[in-house]
Amino acid sequence: MNSEETKQKTLVFALLIATFLTAIEGTIVSTAMPKIVEDLGGSELYTWVISVYLLAIVVSTPVFGKLADLYGRKIMFTIGVSIFLAGSMLSGLSQSMEQLVLFRLIQGIGAGALTTLPFTIIGDVFTFELRAKMQGWMSSVWGIAGIAGPLAGGFIVDTISWHWIFYMNLPFGIISLFLLWASLKENVEKKKHKIDYAGIFTFAVSITAFLYALTLLKEQNQMTSGILSLMILAVIGIGLFLWIESKAKEPMLPLSLFKNRFITISTIAGFLLGFILVTVTFYIPLWVQGVTGLNATLSGVTMLPMSITWPVAAVLSGKLLAKTSIGRITIVGITVIAAGCIGLVSFNENTTVPLMMAVTAIIGFGFGLSLTAFTVAVQSAVEWKVRGAAMGTFNLMRNLGQSIGIAVSGLWLSDQLRGYALEISLHTVFTILVVLAVCAAAVAGMLLGEKGKQLSVS
Incomplete structure (x- = not known):
């Protein structure tokens, strides 16, 4: 096996670890939630621990994708994993349900990078014939996580503490970063970029309003004036976002x-x-x-x-x-x-x-x-x-x-x-x-x- 093949296998392993972290997060946290509510109280925020994490992923995914085009996959992957691990550590340290919701928001922002950049890197590194094979491996990880998440969550909660479902992300995330930096070589053109702040802000506000409206609609099971107002804000915001993107020098989308x-x-x-x-x-x-x-x-x-x-x-x-x-x-x-x-x-x-x-x-x-x-x-x-x-x-x-x-x-x-x-x-x-x-x-x-x-x- 030559050094190039070794690097490719190391890179695949790094991406699989990162994918596994995001794949297992949903099922393992859902399993632990009854115990978390028992310890922290705040049962009215039960669903928000999950919802705010998913909302953050939706908003941050295309942002990390664009920034990776501007500054390179390595640096944005590193930033994303670092934010995810910081959110994981803080979530484990939470002393109230309000804190947990906030820290899960941070964790979700980082997870946006982990859900999209591995697929981007696969497209960069592997030939067309191998890309689908890599997708098969990625799909396997999601399948394994779907089975292992509830089992691992239940075991950790019963034998150690629910805090460790978040702490366990730290060693895996660090290993993933180390392997990625050891195996991924990329040449990024060094020039000054103009980040599309207006587009990112408008997109974040619009999508957040839309997803919040959907969450309320699901909970209340009826259309209210508040939900309608959020929907209108989202529609106006998306229209403004598309206009901004049509004018921006380096648009987010x-x-x-x-x-x-x-x-x-x-x-x-x-x-x-x-x-x-x-x-x-x-x-x-x-x-x-x-x-x-x-x-x-x-x-x-x-x-x-x-x-x-x-x-x-x-x-x-x-x-x-x-x-x-x-x-x-x-x-x-x-x-x-x-x-x-x-x-x-x-x-x-x-x-x-x-x-x-x-x-x-x-x-x-x-x-x-x-x-x-x-x-x-x-x-x-x-x-x-x-x-x-x-x-x-x-x-x-x-x-x-x-x-x-x-x-x-x-x-x-x-x-x-x-x-x-x-x-x-x-x-x-x-x-x-x-x-x-x-x-x-x-x-x-x-x-x-x-x-x-x-x-x-x-």
Whole structure:
């Protein structure tokens, strides 16, 4: 093994560690929340510990992507990991729920770098043929984290202290930084850049207002004047943001990206798939517990196949990309997702766990095929100087799809619904997912005939 191969493997390991930190954070914190509330009180802020973290990720992801284009992946990755670790340490030291919410905000800002820059770096370092293989590894990490998070969270809370679910990030983050600096070489043009402060501020305010409105809508389950005001602020803000970006010298979100059909189609499809994904992962467990009356453990077992078939399909997607069109791969993948969603619609209170596991396996396989192909398309369709912004935009749209998905689907449901009423409501949600999958397939069809090999942009 030569030194270049060793560096590449070291770099992959560094990126996998960083990805694992962000992947496990959601499930491990959710598991520990009952104990945290017991110690700190402030049960009314329970959901905000999770929500503020996710909100910060959505806002910071495209910002880190753009700054990585200006100043390099290494330095922005380092800053992002440092902020994440600082937020983790402070979260572990929290003495009140208000402090924890604030420190989780800081942690989420750093996590924005960890969720987008590893994919950007993969696009920089690896050839087209290897990018999808790397996506398979990344998908495996998310699958492992989905299984290990609840187990690790429960063990740490029961045997040590909930504080350590945050402290444990520190050694892994430091190792990731050390390995990245030892293995990643990049030549960044040294010149004075004009940061798009106006665009960043307007974007942050607009998206925060929008996501806050969605959170309130989900909690109150009705439109109020306050929520409507936030929505109006968000719409005006986004309009102003787009105007600023059209005039800025170095815009946070280069609108020219959307002249590239691979970027435009991938981001639209990513939004729709994000909507479907979060709804599936949130409401299948609700079906298992609320309709069939099974316990939480079995709801987790039901979702397990998705974590296995996703990375398997991601690797297969990589092999197919060099041989056929991206449109064909993504259409097949989305069709598989649609088939799985049709399976969800057929569920009833007597549906067995093995059958539900088969459906989640099908859905996971479809996501592995389609999202991997779209991710590689975004990585490969642009050159180095805008790849960070492109990946940031793609991840932003996926995250927005998830945020909107959980809020909109929640309008059909209520915490008080049980039994037959809940079954009808969930069938309505699952039917909506079938329609969205058909729309996503139609969008992906615009890439029919586009060979993966045509995307090999350096």
